[in-house]
Amino acid sequence: MSEILNNSGLFLALLGAAFATFMAGIGSAIGVGKAGVAAAGVLSEQPDLFGKVLIFQLLPATQGIYGLLVGFLILSNVGLLGGVEEVSLLKGSLYFAASLPIAFAGFYSAIHQSKCSVAGIGTVVKKPDQMGKALILPAMVETYAILALLISILAVNGINGIQV
Numbered sequence: 001m002s003e004i005l006n007n008s009g010l011f012l013a014l015l016g017a018a019f020a021t022f023m024a025g026i027g028s029a030i031g032v033g034k035a036g037v038a039a040a041g042v043l044s045e046q047p048d049l050f051g052k053v054l055i056f057q058l059l060p061a062t063q064g065i066y067g068l069l070v071g072f073l074i075l076s077n078v079g080l081l082g083g084v085e086e087v088s089l090l091k092g093s094l095y096f097a098a099s100l101p102i103a104f105a106g107f108y109s110a111i112h113q114s115k116c117s118v119a120g121i122g123t124v125v126k127k128p129d130q131m132g133k134a135l136i137l138p139a140m141v142e143t144y145a146i147l148a149l150l151i152s153i154l155a156v157n158g159i160n161g162i163q164v
Helices: 002-006 009-045 047-077 089-126 128-159
Strands: none
Touching: 009 047, 009 089, 047 089, 047 128, 089 128
8 A cells, every 4th residue: 555655646647748748749630630731722733832831731740749758758757668666646746737838838839830830831822932931920839839848848857856
């Protein structure tokens, strides 16, 4: 019974890793899908624009990668990738909390970035020479995913120094 109590935070840490991964991943899947639909429509008429529209489709995919990175860091820090360590309820709760910035910001920013990407695809169809300007708009949404990633990484790495 004492072993279960000493490791009561492991579940919360694992839940945090899963939450960061699947929330950001779902947002990216939705975003890549929306941009892909717009890109496919363009390619039916202008297949020479494949490289340009592909860039716009790939932009919302990064949030899923960020969530995966935070999930991996949490799993690594609690020993699930090389031998389970004891994880207190406090530490498990902190890992879960550290997953929340990238989970939510990744989810929402990927979806909204896809809307900007779809608009950018429309711009490139009409004015291919405006590609650089059209890329800046969805890239601005990416900024907030990066900020959330930074906070999640700093929080996860800061938890290791806590003695409980």
